[in-house]
Amino acid sequence: DIQMTQSPASLSASPEEIVTITCQASQDIGNWLAWYQQKPGKSPQLLIYSATSLADGIPSRFSGSRSGTQYSLKISRLQVEDTGIYYCLQRYSNPPTFGGGTKLELK
Amino acid sequence: QVQLKESGPGLVQPSQTLSLTCTVSGFSLTSYNVHWVRQPPGKGLEWMGRMRYNGDTSYNSALKSRLSISRDTSKNQVFLKMNSLQTDDTGTYYCTREDTRHYFDYWGQGVMVTVSS
Numbered sequence: 001d002i003q004m005t006q007s008p009a010s011l012s013a014s015p016e017e018i019v020t021i022t023c024q025a026s027q028d029i030g031n032w033l034a035w036y037q038q039k040p041g042k043s044p045q046l047l048i049y050s051a052t053s054l055a056d057g058i059p060s061r062f063s064g065s066r067s068g069t070q071y072s073l074k075i076s077r078l079q080v081e082d083t084g085i086y087y088c089l090q091r092y093s094n095p096p097t098f099g100g101g102t103k104l105e106l107k
Numbered sequence: 108q109v110q111l112k113e114s115g116p117g118l119v120q121p122s123q124t125l126s127l128t129c130t131v132s133g134f135s136l137t138s139y140n141v142h143w144v145r146q147p148p149g150k151g152l153e154w155m156g157r158m159r160y161n162g163d164t165s166y167n168s169a170l171k172s173r174l175s176i177s178r179d180t181s182k183n184q185v186f187l188k189m190n191s192l193q194t195d196d197t198g199t200y201y202c203t204r205e206d207t208r209h210y211f212d213y214w215g216q217g218v219m220v221t222v223s224s
Contacts, residue, residue, distance in 0.1 A: 034211075043201055043203075043214035043216060044152065046212055049212075050208065055212075087152055089152075093167060095154050095167050096142075096154045098154070101152075
């Protein structure tokens with residue numbers, strides 16, 4: 001199975017700051033990566049797919065990038081509503097595997 | 108609009124069988140794959156298995172011996188059955204649709220399952 005190592009496990013940032021979350025794949029997965037946001041008590045919401053494409057209705061302050069087997073989610077101009085847990089997901093091969101999650105809190 | 112909704116018992120006794128139903132609307136089970144994903148309390152997401160649009164199934168190898176996914180297309184329902192439940196099977200169980208780009212775009216609200224005597 002492909003392992004997705006996500007970092008950091010948690011972070012705290014102030015509104016309007018820029019934050020970056022990364023996922024390291026254990027092997028090449030091409031652009032087969034998505035990012036999800038999960039708020040407390042809610043189901044995950046798709047933010048980014050195919051590593052860099054913004055999902056419908058997602059604010060442009062969210063962006064994704066790739067460098068080799070490392071994938072990044074950047075949130076520019078952090079907003080209060082961005083609080084939650086973020087997960088990456090690889091869809092290169094079965095089984096689909098998620099990163100361990102990054103808990104984002106606002107100061 | 109696309110909707111998925113999980114239903115099932117909130118409490119299951121250890122060693123018993125869990126049966127969950129995912130009822131979908133707004134799309135056809137013969138056109139889209141539906142997956143099951145679970146989440147232990149306070150922990151991350153784990154893929155469990157998939158019902159393909161053509162009726163084929165695939166399972167997480169760690170659960171394969173205990174897990175079965177089936178469907179009734181006439182009722183727009185996908186079923187999950189998992190036997191020999193233990194306390195570490197406690198968590199929220201989600202069904203989710205795989206979109207044409209092969210990502211999970213719509214999710215159900217989830218159903219919390221507690222394994223306890």
